Amino acid sequence: MTTFEPAGPNAERLDGLFWMVFWIATVVFVLVIGAIIVMLFVFRDRGENDAEEPKQTHGHTRLEVAWTVIPALILAAISVPTVSAVFELTGCDADSMKVEVIGHQWWFEYHYPAQGIDTANVMVIPAGQEICAVMTSDDVLHNFWIPALHGKRYMVPGQVTLLRLESYEPGEFWGQCAEFCGLSHSLMRARVLAMEPSDFEAWVADQQKPAALPVEGMPEYDGYQVFTNKGCIQCHTVRFDDDSASNIIQREDFNGPDLTHFASRSVFAGASLPEEGESYDAALKKWLADPPNVKPGSFMPNLALTEQEIDDLIVWLGSNK
Numbered sequence: 001m002t003t004f005e006p007a008g009p010n011a012e013r014l015d016g017l018f019w020m021v022f023w024i025a026t027v028v029f030v031l032v033i034g035a036i037i038v039m040l041f042v043f044r045d046r047g048e049n050d051a052e053e054p055k056q057t058h059g060h061t062r063l064e065v066a067w068t069v070i071p072a073l074i075l076a077a078i079s080v081p082t083v084s085a086v087f088e089l090t091g092c093d094a095d096s097m098k099v100e101v102i103g104h105q106w107w108f109e110y111h112y113p114a115q116g117i118d119t120a121n122v123m124v125i126p127a128g129q130e131i132c133a134v135m136t137s138d139d140v141l142h143n144f145w146i147p148a149l150h151g152k153r154y155m156v157p158g159q160v161t162l163l164r165l166e167s168y169e170p171g172e173f174w175g176q177c178a179e180f181c182g183l184s185h186s187l188m189r190a191r192v193l194a195m196e197p198s199d200f201e202a203w204v205a206d207q208q209k210p211a212a213l214p215v216e217g218m219p220e221y222d223g224y225q226v227f228t229n230k231g232c233i234q235c236h237t238v239r240f241d242d243d244s245a246s247n248i249i250q251r252e253d254f255n256g257p258d259l260t261h262f263a264s265r266s267v268f269a270g271a272s273l274p275e276e277g278e279s280y281d282a283a284l285k286k287w288l289a290d291p292p293n294v295k296p297g298s299f300m301p302n303l304a305l306t307e308q309e310i311d312d313l314i315v316w317l318g319s320n321k
């Protein structure tokens with residue numbers, strides 16, 4: 001993750017401000033340090049023979065006015081593009097697409113109000129279009145940060161903050177919660193997937209579909225049984241094509257990611273898994289076996305699943321594309 005590779009207009013604007021200030025500061029640095037070095041040399045102590053004191057400039061009004069006014073002018077000049085960028089990058093355009101982003105310890109939830117989609121960890125957006133992240137937090141302070149797309153912004157419980165995001169091109173961008181929010185803060189990551197608008201439409205249509213309810217005899221059936229019998233539905237929502245089996249979680253205290261399209265996401269557990277070099281299934285196995293061991297403090301408890309139950313769950317979860 002770096003702020004020096006902006007992939008959209010908002011991040012580019014911030015990057016431009018950084019370089020402007022950097023070069024102005026560099027010029028000031030070179031002039032000031034250069035002047036000090038010149039003076040050290042010119043006014044150095046040459047020994048007793050020319051011990052005459054150099055001309056003193058203390059109380060030189062014109063000089064003092066100059067070195068007060070020049071920095072003030074530089075700061076005033078820098079403030080013009082800076083303040084205007086702050087105003088332009090705050091808030092969203094009225095016609096931008098809204099995605100509600102909710103911070104949880106320790107994962108990000110994404111809700112698309114116009115499309116009726118609920119997902120987690122991977123925020124999918126159409127490229128070349130302004131997206132308005134309408135953000136809040138479910139528990140403590142979090143901070144949503146996708147360096148390639150924009151700066152950081154707080155997620156505050158009970159308040160709404162806005163962050164405009166736009167990517168020029170399709171691509172994948174990493175993010176991170178940027179406010180210390182408890183034990184697994186460092187594992188609270190995010191990923192933004194920008195797609196061609198037509199691919200995005202296809203993704204939306206897919207996400208809107210419910211999950212197939214497994215029936216006896218199907219390979220997913222055993223895993224689905226584990227899901228319903230082991231208390232997973234206390235915390236996880238799955239929308240099935242048979243409404244009577246769907247569970248819509250309304251609890252505020254213990255909700256987990258929506259699993260209806262779990263397998264359509266390349267990463268899970270706050271985008272912290274799979275780790276680099278680790279296979280997806282191995283990571284999922286590790287996660288289901290003992291979540292707090294993978295993510296300290298995780299609100300998904302160790303449910304003491306057997307090896308068989310975990311394997312069955314992986315088959316069922318894998319069918320929720």
Ligand code: HEC
Pocket residue numbers: 105106107120121226227230231232233234235236254255256257262265267268269270271288295298299300301303305313317
């Ligand atoms: C007490 C609530 C709770 C229960 C019960 C629970 N989970 Fe979770 N689950 C969570 C939370 C919270 C997370 C997110 C944890 C994180 O990323 O820090 C999570 C994450 C997951 C994920 C990763 C999802 C993603 O997209 O990141 C899977 C898969 C999962 N749970 C499956 C299960 C299964 C299967 C069961 C039952 C055997 C279960 N959970 C029981 C709360 C729960």
Ligand SMILES: [Cu+2]
Pocket residue numbers: 103104106141142143177178179180181185188
């Ligand atoms: Cu956080």
